[in-house]
Amino acid sequence: MDLIYIFDLAGTFVFAISGAITAIHKKFDIFGSTVIAFVTALGGGTLRDVLIGSTPVGWMLDTNYLFVICGAVICSYLLLKPIQRLRKTMFLFDTIGISLFTVLGLEKTLSLELSMAIAIMMGTVSAVFGGVIRDILCNEVPLIFRKEIYATACIFGAFVYLIFRHFEVNYHLSLIFTAILISFIRIMAVRKDWSLRV
Amino acid sequence: MDLIYIFDLAGTFVFAISGAITAIHKKFDIFGSTVIAFVTALGGGTLRDVLIGSTPVGWMLDTNYLFVICGAVICSYLLLKPIQRLRKTMFLFDTIGISLFTVLGLEKTLSLELSMAIAIMMGTVSAVFGGVIRDILCNEVPLIFRKEIYATACIFGAFVYLIFRHFEVNYHLSLIFTAILISFIRIMAVRKDWSLRV
């Protein structure tokens, strides 16, 4: 459990950095960058919590998320160039973050006794809607609507995770396997330039 | 009641189709089109539920809405051209959907003991904000803010419905009359190019 929490914070950190860097490139000021970092990292989970009625939303009850995001914003300004050289490490933690956000969002939804279809949906919302809200705040068409990168991976991973869950496979094993599966699909999608355009 | 439910699903289906077609014209991929179909059909009711505090939001408790929307997305891809020829039928069901969404949203708001002014407002939000959220996600100024097509019809219809309700007119009769009234105003507005520009 502790390890999951640490990875959750790490995922939040990487999401926040990617948001802050986007904002810096858009010439936003520190306030704007902090908002975008925040929304990129926590926007998906916030939307999920509001929709399923789990309020106050999750991050309000654990200020570590705020500190992690503020830290990420400071790092983004101080270490803009070195961070941009760490693309591969960033991509790795980003992918771990996505997988984890999907499964944690799914579990939270199921814990409120909502159906499995809704749980898969809310898992995916947790992982991808931070980026959608970021793009809207930056006045752009959400990237993920045009060139699907990881939503399908999340949906598929969530589905497989539910099958494991049904057969009562060990929680940590399911989580790790799902994370690897989502990462694998995502990496393949980027490499092979898979797309859902018709 | 059953008939209302069927019309509600039919309205959802038509709204979803119109959302999916918009997304296809914008070159969104399947994921993007599904999100836009979903938001167009259920966004207004979702916003209403979140604002009045009726969470988890309505469609989470009845997966038929999800199936109807997925069906609408599939139809939109397979039958893009035939559907676009069915403009009049679409417009009819769209109008029935709007009327129904208005009245159902109004009733739901009143059931939480909120005031009539808020109920009229939330009825209108249910009917028109799906389109507003769709336009924002597509990075466009919401059409309805510039060239008002049906918001006034909804507000007026909601008002008349409340008068019927006050005099305890039969529920179904009120509903049918309101639907006809909203449809009539809307059709006239389109035909005569009515507008609220000053």
Added chain:
Amino acid sequence: MDLIYIFDLAGTFVFAISGAITAIHKKFDIFGSTVIAFVTALGGGTLRDVLIGSTPVGWMLDTNYLFVICGAVICSYLLLKPIQRLRKTMFLFDTIGISLFTVLGLEKTLSLELSMAIAIMMGTVSAVFGGVIRDILCNEVPLIFRKEIYATACIFGAFVYLIFRHFEVNYHLSLIFTAILISFIRIMAVRKDWSLRV
């Protein structure tokens, strides 16, 4: 308390007028202008209420807010030119509104036993996110993300208010001092063209 309520309504009125004027310049119709006036005035508080789980959102329980906003929209259309000449009076009430929205948002958040960091954040959200949502609905990059005008003033004021609160300084005195402080920072920021760009 009564005086605070009156200033709250006055702040709402001025925010609504500024929203309506923005919408009129964008050639929105009456419906669009009303939505933008509404969102500018109550959007920040609404977002706060949804996030902290205080639903139905505040303005649903007191229709005075709706009347004030409708009045503001009517004034905006009838008195467009005279209002635009009253810039300084508008700016004064706008600043009082911002200060008040910050402190009231902060107090509401604390009353739900959330932490002080979250309270500062939600106070700021109450004051500035109405403008953010307005800009998004108008399809513009939120002004406040690029050229920070008052978010920092709100954050700083909220912080000082919490210190007063900790030392149990009289509520009204704290409120008045915070309002003056936020106004002072804001006026200086505008005069000296302070910015947070790096």
